[in-house]
Amino acid sequence: MEPNKAISPEIARRKAIKKAKTVSKVAGLQVFFIVLCFLTLLPILYALGVSFGESNSLLSSSLSLFPETWTVDNYVKLFTDYDILTWFGNTILLAVSTVVLVLTISIPAAYAFSRFRFRFKGAAIRFLIILNAFPSVLSLYSIYTLIRELRLSNSIYGLLLVYVGTMAIFGLYNLKGYFDTIPYEIEEAARMDGCSTFQVITRILLPLARPALAVTGVMVLIYVWNEYIFATTFVSNPDFYTLASGLYGLQAQESTGSWPVFFAASLLVSAPILAVFMLAQRHMVSGLSSGGVKE
C-alpha cells in the first residue's frame, strides 16, 4: 500500500537509486564483515582442521582447511596419554577460587576508594596503576622467593596467592570506576532508612554493579585460565598442573612433539573459556568501558 500515489516518477526514481545505493553499500559492508570474520578465525579453523587430521596433515600442500581423512585420535590421545582431566579440575578450582577471592577483597576496597575522601587516595590509585605497568616476568625470581618464604612453593595455594595479588589491582580499579558512576543519592536514601554500610554495599551497590562484577569475574577467569609462566615455574608436582602448564608441556619438543595433538589440546582448553566469555559478552561493554571513566 503506497501512502502517496501522487508521487512523481522522477522522485520515485531518485528514491529507488538512493535505496539501491544504500542496499549495495550495506551488501558491501556485509561481505566485508563476513570476509573479516573468516580471516580472523583462519588460524583457529586451520588448527581445527589439523587437529582432526592425521599426523601428516600439516605437510599436505592443499589449501583446504578440512583434513583429507578425519580422525579423533588426537583428541583421544589427550585423555589416554595425558592427565587432562586433572588439569581441568585444578584449573577450575583455581579459577573459581581466584575470582571469589578477588571480588571479596576488591569490593570493600573499591567502595572505600569510590565513596570516601581520604588523604593519599589519588596518589594511591596512581601508584597502583604504575605498579601494574611493571612486567611481573622480570620479578619472577622475587615472587618465587616470596612464595618460598611463605612455605607455599609447589602448592596450589602459592599460585592462588599470586593470581589474587596480580588481579587485585585490576579488580579494585575496575570496580571503583563502576561504583563512581552510581549516584551517591541512591545510597543516601538507603542510609536514611537506617542501612549500615555493609547493607548499603550488599543491598544497593552490588545489585546495581552486576555488570562490573560479571566483567571483573570473567577477566580474572580468563587470566587464570590462560596464565602459564607462574603455573609452570612455581609448581613442579604434576598433580597440581593446570591446563595452561600441562599444555605448555605438550608443546612440540624433542621426541614427543606432535602438532596435531597440541592443536587438539589448545582447542579443547579454549572451548570452556570461550563459552563463558560468550555468555558474559552482553555485560562486557557496560561493565568495562564505564569502569574508571571518572578518575
Add this chain to the structure above:
Amino acid sequence: MKKAALRKIEREARPWLFSSLSLLTIFLVVVFPIGHTVYLSFTNMGIYNYYDYTLIGIENYVDAFSLGSASFLRSLGITLLWTAVNMVLQLVIAYVLAVLLNSPHLKGRKVYKALLMIPWAMPGYVSILLWKNGMFNGQFGYLNKILSLFGAKADFLSNDVLAFVSCTIVNLWLALPFMIMIIDGALQSVNKELFESASLDGCNAFEKHLFVSIPSIVPIIAPAVLITLFTTFKQFDIINLMTISPVGTGAHIETVIVYAYQQAFITGNYGYSGAVATIIFVLVVLSTVFFDPSFRKKGAKHGAK
C-alpha cells in the same frame, strides 16, 4: 573535643580498613617482589654467588649503561617503535571497525561482534603458537601454502622487518577485540543528536568523526587505552615465542622486557637483570607521569599552590 578527635581518626582509618585486605595482597604479590628485585640489582647475585650474594653498589647499573649499552639501547628503540606502531594501528583499526559495526542497516552485527571477540578469550600463548606454526611456518605454514600458488615463499620470521610485521599482526589479532569492544561501547554512548546537528551544520562524514565522535569518546576510552598502552609495552610472549623460544629464527627484535629476561636466564645474573628491570621501571614511571594527563593536572595543582 576528644570525641571529635576519635571520630577523625576513625574517619581516616576507615578507608584503609576497608581496603586493607586488597592492599595487603597487592603489597605482598606486587610491591614486595618489585622492591626485592630492586634490592637484588645492587647485589652480585649470579650463579657463582647464588645463595650467598652481597651488596656491591651500583656496579650492575654501570654495566647496564656501558657494557651492554648497544643492545640495551637498541632494545629500547625497538620497544618505542613496537609500542607506537601497535597503539596507532590498534586505535585506528578498532575505531574504523567499531564505526562500521555501528552503521545502520547492517544485519547480523551481533554475530560479527561475537566472532571478532573470539581471539580475546583464547589463551595467549596458544594463539601465538597457532600463528607461528600454523600460519608463519616457513615449511608448512598456511601463508606459505598460499604463496606457493604463486611460486613464492617467504621466511616470515627470519628477517627483522618481516618478523616485526608478523609479530605486530599477531599482537593486533590478540588485542583488537578488546579495543573494538571498548570503542564500540563508547560510540553507543555518543549523543546521536550531536552527530545529526553536525551533519546539519554541513560537516562531511570525515569531519563528523574528527570533530564530533572522536572527541566525545576520548574521555570514555582513555582508561582502557592507558591499560592497553601498558599491556603493549609489557608484551613479552609474542616476541619471545615467535622469534626466540625454543629455537631462534634469526630475527632480532627484542624489546627491553625480552632483553632483560634473556639476560637473567642465560647468564643467571639476577643482579644485572634486576638493574635492567629497575631502569625499565623508572622509565615507565617517568613516561606515565609525562603522558597521563591526570598526573600533569595533579602536578599543575601542586604548582598553583
Add this chain to the structure above:
Amino acid sequence: MKKRIALTLAGLLAVAGLSSCGGSDDSTLVIWHDKTDAVVEVLQKAIAEKLPEEKVEFVRRDSMTDQLKLVGNDPSSCPDMYIFAHDKIGLFATLGILEDLDSLIDPSSYEESVPLTLEAMEYEGTNYGLPLYYETTLFLYNRDLVGDKDPSLPALPSTTEELYAYMQEYTDGRRYGFVEQHSTPYYASAWINGYGGEILHEDGTPGLSDEAVVESLEYHKKFIDYMPRTSADYATVNTLFLEESADMVIGGPWMIPSALEAGIDIGVAPMPTLPNGKPLSPYSGVQGIQALKIKCQDSGRKERIKAVMECFLDPAVQGELALVSGCAPALEAAYEVEGVKDNTIVKAIQEQAATAIPMPSRPEMDIMWSELGYLLTDVNMNGADVEETADKYQAEALRLIEQMQ
C-alpha cells in the same frame, strides 16, 4: 545479603577443595627427567623389582635447567634426583646444589663403565652423577630413497661435497635431499667440531671467532640453501623424514622409534667427511642421574636415594634402557646383555662416539649455547656476514662470561 553469604560460602568451599589436595607427599622420592615414557617405564620397573616398598615418582619437566636454577635449594620444590645430559653439571656444581656422588655410591661399583661417560660426570675433580647411557646424533637415511638397497637408487654420499651435489640434484619444492636442524647449536656443532673448532675452550674462554669456527660456518652456509631455511626445528625435520620428504637427516636416536613406526626403512651411515678429510663430529652427551644436595641432608632420605640409584647399576637395566632409548649403555657389562651387543643402533652410536666430542660441561657453556644459537640463526637464516657476526657474538659471550663471575 544472601548473595554475599553465598559468595563467601563458595569461596570457603573452593579453598576447602584446594586444601584437600594440597601439600605434597613427603615420603615419595621425586625424579625429574625429560625422557620418553619408554625410558621411564624401564627405570620404574627396575625400582619396583629391587625396592618393592619404595615410592618413587618420575616427573617430566620442560625447561628443567631453568627450573633447577630457581628451586635447586628449596626442599619443598626441588626433586630428590634428576636425569639430564651432562653438559649442565658444571653449572649446577657451581650453584652448589649437587651431592657428591662418592658420598652416595662406591665408585668401584661403576668404574667398569665406558670411560667417556665417567669423564663426563666429573667436574673439577668431583663426581656428580651416575652415568646411565650416552648418545650422539646419527646420519640417518631412508633406504627406499637412497643407498644400495636397490640399484636404481642414487648412491649414498660419503663426503659433504657429494652430499651437496646430491642436494642440488634432488631437492625440489616437495623433497629435500638432506635436512638437519642447521641452526640449533647441538646439531650444527658437528660441522664446527669437524673443522676442529671449539665453541668453548678448556680454559673457559669462548671460541666463536676462531678461524676454524668461522671457516666451518662459511662452508656450512651453502647447504642451507637446499634446506628449509627458517623452519629448522625438530618437528619440521622429523615430519619431513617421516613423510619421506627428506632422504637423509642428521638426528638423534630418539627419531628412530617414530620412523620405524611410520614404516620407514631406516639406515644409519657414517657421517660424511668434510673437505679437510675429517668427518662431521657431533657432540656426545652422557645421560646420568644426579642427586640434589639439599635432599641428602637427611640421612634416612639419603639412604633411600642411594638405594634407588643402585637399582640402575644393573647391567640388565642399562641394557634395556639402551634398547628403548636407542643409545649406548654406560656400563661395559651391559653390552653383553641379550639384544644389545648386535643392535645396529647401539653399534652405530658406539662407532660414532669414536669421532664425537663430549659436550663441555663448564658453566660458561650455558652462555655459549645461546650465543652460538644467535650466531647460527643470524648467519643461516638471516644471511648475515659470518666473520662480522662471529666477532659480534664472541664479544657478547666474553662480556656475559665476565659478568657471570
